[in-house]
Amino acid sequence: MALVSGPGRAGGTSSDQELHILKHVTYIKNLDTRKEELEYWLTEHLRLNGVYWGLTALHLLGHPDALPREETIDFVLSCQKENGGFGAAPGHDAHMLYTVSAVQILVTIDAVDELEKRGRGGKQRVGSFIASMQNNEDGSFMGDQWGETDTRFLYGALNALSLLGLLDMVDLPKAVSYVQSCENFDGAYGVTPGAESHSGQVFTCVGALAIAGRLDLVNRDRLGAWLSERQIDKGGFNGRPEKLPDACYAWWVGSSLAMIDRLHWIDGKKLASFVLQCQDPEAGGFADRPGNMVDVYHTHFGIAGLSLLGVEGLQEVDPIYCMPKAVIARCFAR
């Protein structure tokens, strides 16, 4: 899935409140035909994430079969390394973020079995790679053997392991206590202990606690107040105080509010209107802000945000996993 931005720009207006579903489907399907462009190889380090974004968006748009299933599985498996983890693209080292995307993609297209059939060492080895990234001292997770720490990696680990039914491979209480140490006085969370509160990191921390069954540890009123304060006059959300609004925060902020049962604290109509203005009604795709170039990342999170708000024509999204609710239900019914 290419991550090339454009060529379209977000040209939605406040009077056009229609979600152009078919345009977005076409936009995502065509992404892979743009290999001649320079930006295509510059974004190679995100390729597997890109497949997850495009695929999930297509599912939420109600077109789950728009990507060829077999080729998707082949591509995912071609990114797997000997240690069980996945790289961003073939030939890249294994990293937590791509391993999580790989698991999410396989779960979405109901192909986890392929890990046993054609993968390296089955799902157990994927779980081992993820578990090996946990720091036994403080419970945090690294992205790769290099040691970078980020609550995104911790969330990703719990997300993928729970989807694979392997959550017992890690020290869950320690992971929970690490998330708690990232809580700031304003009730929100940062990337590491002491780092400024950031909506994206709030999603990962609250999501991790939700998967661990420890939402009781969240200061819901204080966090809900901070999150709802992210909505600015035009209706969009920013990621931190005094920053510009961005369509993707409809997801990060919205899902966090949903997980703590506070989504009704914001003006959903105004938020939906802002996100819809970030779409390109002609060629499809979403941008961060009206007038900017569209890309698959903002397309996915814009659509996921609209799904949270119950916009008509979209499948329901699960606020914890950022995957279709029906997929999550099927996965956990096993």
Next chain:
Amino acid sequence: MAEGYANDTEWANVTPIELDDGSESGAMPLATIAYPPEYLEATSYLRAVMAANEMSERALKLTKDVISMNPAHYTVWIYRARILFALDKDLVEELNWLNGVSLKYLKNYQIWHHRQVLVSSRTHFPTMPTKEPDFLMEMFAQDSKNYHVWTYRHWLVRHFKLWDSPREIEDVETLIKADVRNNSAWNHRYMLRFGPRDDEPDAGMVNAGKSQSKPEEKGRLPVVDEDLVDEDLKYAQKQILRAPENRSPWWYARGALHAAGRSLGEWEEFVAKFVEGDEVKSSHAVEWLADVYAEAEKTKAVEMLTMLKDKYDPIRKNYWDYRIRMLGQVA
């Protein structure tokens, strides 16, 4: 410079390893990747030296070449750090080179982890590299809210125990003076003044990481320097006067009072000046008064929250309604 490596005698004894994109399995990959020839060639040599775990000057040069074409290539940074340590290279020189790369690629975060890996070597850096603060200020001149840079700076404070270093608070004040709405700088100040120190694991506030601590114990200091708190509260008031609707200093003051175990009521007189008659200068002041009144004067508290709901923050109407309902339950 395609075939630059193939024609270079320094690289004659290396057989480049071509990219395995999974296509030999017979499956057409969903996302075949098209590369410009220079990048393709350099990375094929990179794969070869990495496979041989070569720790050499030429490999170091090659990593620089790949980074210059694509600094987001995460694998190459790991390899570069390992070579630097293996060859015992001058890390200050490496930092100087990194400064330029960081200023060129402001959004890249691999660079910052690389920097942290180098600076965390106690052998090379028993104390903070002297030019770090100057360079960080240069970064902040480009983007004073750069999340990666602030996270790195927080790590520096903890690693080198800089909580009371005059330079830290000085830089924070310079940045707040330039932009009073810089929430990142306010967060850094809070961590310097009220964050956990080296006798405790790091956390966003003291006691935050302990599962047994009650909500009110979080952010509450065991030992308080009252003069310092007074000085900080005065500082916050001065910044509030510059921009009353700016959230950061209001929350900073809440944090400072809470850390010291003092009450919001202490500020009632100062805060009331922002809510005189019909002229409300700050919604944060209205909320502050609502919290103060919630203790004993519930009707007045409801009045404040209703003002927020109807006039000053109607976009969060349901939130303010909830706050009003909560007051009723307590009564």
